[in-house]
Amino acid sequence: MCCFVGHNSFSVRSHTCGELRSTHVGEVVTLCGWIQYQRYIEIAKLKEFCDVPVESVVKVMGKVRRRPAGQENMNMPTGEIEVCAETVEVLNVCQKLPFEIKDFVKKTESLRMQYRYLDLRSSQMQYNLRLRSRLVMKMRDYLCNKHGFVDVETPTLFKRTPGGAKEFLVPSRDPGRFYSLPQSPQQFKQLLMVAGIDRYFQIARCYRDESSKPDRQPEFTQVDIEMSFVDQAGIQALIEGLVQHMWPDEKGSVSTPFPSMTYEEAMRDFGVDKPDTRFGMKVSVCQTFFSTSHRLSVWRKPTAAVIYFHTQKFLLLEDGLFDCILSCSVDFQQEVSVVVVKTDGTWKSPLGKMEFLPLADEYAADVHKALSFRQRPLLGKLRLYCAELLEEKGVALRDPTAFHFLWVVDFPLFLPKKEEPGELESAHHPFTAPHPEDADRLFSEPHKVRSQHFDLVLNGCEIGGGSVRIHNASVQKFVLEKVLKEDSSLLSHLLEALASGAPPHGGIALGLDRLLSIIVGASSIRDVIAFPKSFRGHDLMSGAPSFVSKEELRPYHIDVKWPAAVEGTEQ
Amino acid sequence: MCCFVGHNSFSVRSHTCGELRSTHVGEVVTLCGWIQYQRYIEIAKLKEFCDVPVESVVKVMGKVRRRPAGQENMNMPTGEIEVCAETVEVLNVCQKLPFEIKDFVKKTESLRMQYRYLDLRSSQMQYNLRLRSRLVMKMRDYLCNKHGFVDVETPTLFKRTPGGAKEFLVPSRDPGRFYSLPQSPQQFKQLLMVAGIDRYFQIARCYRDESSKPDRQPEFTQVDIEMSFVDQAGIQALIEGLVQHMWPDEKGSVSTPFPSMTYEEAMRDFGVDKPDTRFGMKVSVCQTFFSTSHRLSVWRKPTAAVIYFHTQKFLLLEDGLFDCILSCSVDFQQEVSVVVVKTDGTWKSPLGKMEFLPLADEYAADVHKALSFRQRPLLGKLRLYCAELLEEKGVALRDPTAFHFLWVVDFPLFLPKKEEPGELESAHHPFTAPHPEDADRLFSEPHKVRSQHFDLVLNGCEIGGGSVRIHNASVQKFVLEKVLKEDSSLLSHLLEALASGAPPHGGIALGLDRLLSIIVGASSIRDVIAFPKSFRGHDLMSGAPSFVSKEELRPYHIDVKWPAAVEGTEQ
Structure with missing residues (x-):
């Protein structure tokens, strides 16, 4: 247990078991806790205590004394002392356990979830939940005490x-x-700005019914922030x-400002809008180069993507890269080939041995032009896969103790709808303000307008998204009705609010579960949630x-409208 | 706006409008805010600004100067200075308002709710929401920083x-x-104790579908606390x-410990389990006295309740008391008569003039015995009604600035079911531990067992309820199966948890909305909730x-299964 005053x-205890030190020698203490290991018991009157199973709950009263010479354990903070029990009271007997509660005992995920109250006794989960509480408290201190934010609860x-x-959905009566x-x-956060709250925050419970995603949490928590008169x-x-304020000391320090990158740069260099910048291996499209090369006319197909490595010579096809590429090809409906540049300047490729041709400067502009949203995500995915392969081979590519924060800015305001590419939908949400430089284009070429949306990325994960919002009612109406072709009457309360003295405002939401899981190095957000689904x-x-x-x-x-099959089994 | 650093x-502002003082004279400042009143504008270049409607949002840059002699307003903290605007930018024009945003303009409740974002601009609502944020922060500080509690979010x-x-209900896929x-x-809070979290708290969103109650909030907030190894x-x-730690300075001080009263005493003296102890006027049942008096044989009916005042001579029947008594009589199916003792020792009563007979000491025990749960609530309700009547008459009965905290303890563990008086149900919830003095009775006479439940009462409102919980699996199983006749398999996860090393534990939940509404003197919890239903x-x-x-x-x-009538209108 930690050492709060x-x-x-x-x-009913006087101390926790973990806080006693040699300075307490001679003190009579009362301790409560769980039996972890059985050791010999020297006092006759405590004999019956020998039969109490581990994980039973006891109260012990006794005197702190120095451990006998030679029995000290300098690896433990409590290793110099022991407590000589005078009375022992068994407060609750542990009757049975589905698994041993020792950190070294591996449990299946489903067993951990079924007996979560036991799983949470592990030192890792205790650390995760206690750290979560501590960091959230520091965030509140920063927002509330240091910067005048008002914690407002909004309806769910x-x-x-x-x-x-x-x-x-929640049916009503x-x-x-x-x-x-x-x-x-x-x-609500925007309405609170109209209401003159000026600076709002909330550690907000949010809900999302994503049946399609495998590792979904139907409820999750975001650090929700909104400010008036801000850019x-x-x-x-x-x-x-x-x-910086909330960052735990034991995880090093965070330097600010965070680097920033435009959405276009992120897609171009990393093939994704949330680049993992802990390593290089930027992707580049050399389509122009290849399609103008006579010797590589096979590459002229405009949809072909080329994986082009020129330093990682030891990354071989048998590493599974080819399988990954094949699966990506199917996912993205793209043809993919691999060209590996060897140290002697020759290329290894399914296309045979070729001469190394450096990408001429004159093609740089073409490369940029050739940027395609269909190719970039594929390349980005392969980049990450290659990183994993390299790390498996022992290449120290990403420092596991490093935390690389990054702002990705200048997202497009609208994207073509997947089903109806002729129509536009909001890239994020319809309340995002256009980029000031593109404001006029909104009415003429909305598809070319950049937004004032920005993402916060940590180690390749999106941990937050923010934007300056539209505060002008007629601009908001235009976006809803003319660009998005939506029925604006369904948001009439928001439009009315914007028309009744809405200040310019903006805000951000951080995904608390994801942020914490990265900080503690957990593989899933389930490890930073007390009772996950x-x-x-x-x-x-x-x-x-x-x-x-x-x-x-x-x-x-x-x-209930039973599906036909289920109805059958019910009858 | 308040004065946080x-x-x-x-x-984009340099200061808030409310924080400028004479010490700022000479400084160039940038202010943002809403136009409250239109005053003359002396500078030609700002003329167009005259036409901007109130509640529009503006940014003003200018120099702070002393107000001209004679124009100071010492009633305002900013009354010594003014800002001479050099540039004014209209950030958003207020197009129309459903009502004037001035504190003196009275709005109907439904208008306030429909335009909540404007209603929240009132100084009272700004105070309420900002105070709420501040007090919650202080509670967190006390629990988290001072006493080692861990803030854990539990699923909804x-x-x-x-x-x-x-x-x-929330339908799943x-x-x-x-x-x-x-x-x-x-x-969850109990499972967290089994999990070794030791000290848990959460400002928890809770849900209750109470269609029957008129002033219900389907979601509300409680300060939820649980501790291990505690009594x-x-x-x-x-x-x-x-x-004490969270109490706002402007509301005086709170002295501790709070007074305490048993449930039996509360019912006996106040006719309710949440007595308003800001005033006396205790109720007493004199049934024995009356039923043994020959001259009052009419009172012998055992169900009759008597309202018996002996100081408030000016409380007359025409004050509506009689109507209230009649309505109570119907509600509680009790006969009621009023006996008012005059200062000259005579009685005023529908039964005619009677001689004053002080209640003899020998009847005191009988009075206690005669305590009836059917009569007490009626008397308690009339006591409160009388207090209101007296206050309307100008009697200073309850100090509106007083805050009387009270613990009510020793509640019964079980109560007879209303529909099936032969069966028992939990007075609070089935996890409440029996009173240590009554522990053995649990197995023989459960209806006589007191519990370790306790309520916190403030000015006659229940603002919290806590208890020591059952930590023994077999006791919990006995209560569920033998006393409450419930299917314990539905709580098998909790029973299993108690059997795997559950520490003794207990906790409390405070109703945050109610507590805040009393502190700010609001008539409804809606006034301390940003967006209430x-x-x-x-x-x-x-x-x-x-x-x-x-x-x-x-x-x-x-x-949807449409009710017949609604279905008709649909067709």
Whole structure:
């Protein structure tokens, strides 16, 4: 246990087991805790205590004394002392355990989830949850005490967003009417700016029904922030200060300002909008180069992507790279070939031995032009896969103790719809303001408008997204009606709010679970959440979600519509 | 705006309008804000600014100067200075307002709710929300920094409690399976103690579907606390310290320890389990006295309640008391008569003039015996009603600036079921531990067992409830199966947890909304919630809950079952 002042206040113990030191020798102490290991017991009256199983809960009163000479353990902070028990009270007997509670005992994920209350006794999970509490407290201190932010709770029973396919529904007792669990407090935080709250934050519970994603958490937490009279640089500086203030000492220091990169640069050099900048290996498209080379006319197909390594000579095809490339080819419907440049200047490639031709400067502009959203993600994915392969081979590519923060800025405001490429949809959400330099284009060439959206990236993971918002009612109406072709009446309360003295405002939301999982080095956000859901969104401890009787559904005026197959098995 | 250090950081303003003082004279400042009043504008280049409507948002750059002699306003902290504007930029024009945003303009509740973002601009609502943020921060500081509590977020998508009629349902994509929004994190907080978290707290969002209550909020917030190795006195001392630490200076001071009263005393003297102890006027039942008096044989009916005042001679029947008594009589199915003792010792009563007979000491024990749960609540209700009447008459009964905290302890563990008086149900929840003095009775006379539950009462409102919990699996199983006749398999995860080394533990939950509403003197908790629901559970701003299409329900395998009448109107 950690060493807060007052962590024994109001308790029947006098100290925690972990805080006793040689300075306590001679003191009579009362300790409470769990039996971890059985050692010999020397006092006759405590004999019965020998039979109490491990993980039982006991209260021990006794005197702190020095360990006998030779029995000290200098690797433990408590290793110089022991407590000579005078009385022992068994507060609760541990009857049985599904697994041993020792850090070295490996458990399956599902067993951990089913007995989460035991899994949480592990030192790693204790560290994760206690660190989470500590860091959140430091964030609150920074926002609330240092910078005048107001912590405001916003509702989670709200109105359905039209087409909000990812929003959980909550039936009400009014027939046919449903609340919805919002994906974020976006509307409320903007309304709070109209309300003159000036600086809002909330550690906000958010909900997302993503049945398609395997590692989903139906509820998650974001650090939600909004400010009036601020620009993008102001929000970024606030967040840099926040990260620095909350950063745990044991994880090194964070230097600010964070580097920044445009969306275009990120896509061009890393093939992704959340680059892992802990290593280089930038991707480049040499399409022009190849398609003008007579000797490589086979490459002229405009959809072909080429993986082009010129330093990592030891990355061979048998490493699984080829399989990965094949699977990427299928995913992205792209043809892929690998060209490996050897140290002697020759190329290794399925196309045979070729002479090395450095990319001429005159092609640099063409490379940029040739940037294609269909090729870049593929290259970006292969870059990460190659990094993993190299690390498996023992190449120290990414420092596991390094934390590389990065701003990605100047995202497009709109993107073509996947199903209807002639129509536009918001790249992020419809409340994002256009980039000041592109403001006029909004009305003429909306597809070319950059936004004031920006992402915060840490080690290749998006951990936050922010933007300056539209504060002008007519601009917001134009975006909703003319660009997005949406029914703006469904957001009439927001439009009315913007028309009644909305200040310029902007904000950001940080994904708390993801941020913490990166800080503690966890492979899943489940390791920084006390009671997470399983891959399939189930609570394996209680069995939620569970069946509910017809009677219990009646007040909500709903009926289960069993799918045909299931209905069959029910009968 | 308040005066935090750093509340202008990262902003385009240099100062807030409210913080400028004569010490700033000569400084060039940039201010942002809303136009409150139009005054003359002396500089030609700012003329156009005259036409901008109030509540528009502007940015003003200019120099702070002393107000001309005679124009100072010493009632305002900023009253010595003014800012001579050099540039004015209109950031957003306020197009129209549904009502004037001035504190003196009275709005209807529904208008306030529909335009909540404007209602929140009032100084009272700004105060309420900012105070809420400040007090919650101080609570966190006390719990987290001073006493080693760990802030743990628990899930809100959980398993349906069997018979949990007040739990909202959330349909999942698994046919027939539902999550439930829990009424409190009760199970999780106990599991966290089993998990060795030792000291847990959470400012927890809770949900309760109480269609029957008029002033309900379907979601509300509680300060949720649980500790291991603690007894009732420890939890109470923790909370007393918490209240003292968070208490706002401007509301006086709170002295501790809080007075304490047993449930039996509260019911006997105040007719309610949450007595308003800001005034006396204790109720007493003189049934024995009356039923043994020959002259008052009419009172012999054992169900009759008598209102018996002996000081408030000016409280007359025409004050509406009689109406209230009549309505209470109906509510409680009790006969009621009023006996008013005059200063000359005579009685005023519908029964005619009677001689004053002081209650003999020998009857005191009988009075106690005669305590009846059917009479006490009626008397308690009339006591409060009388207090209101007296205050309307100008009697200073309750100090509006007084805050009377009170512990009510020793509640019964079980109560007879209303529908089935032969069966028992938990007075609070089935995890409450029996009173140590009554522990053995649990197995023989459960209806006589007192619990380790305790309530915190402030000015006659229950603002918190806590208890020491059952930590022994077999006791918990006995309570569930033998006393409450429930299917314990539905709580098998909790029983298993108790059997795997659960420490003794207890905790409390404070109703944050209620507590804050009393501190700020609001008549409704809606005044301390940023975006509350209406009386009927609706969001009047967005129209939630709202209708959802059949298509949107399909992924959740549910259908609306329209009530016959509504179905008719649909066709």
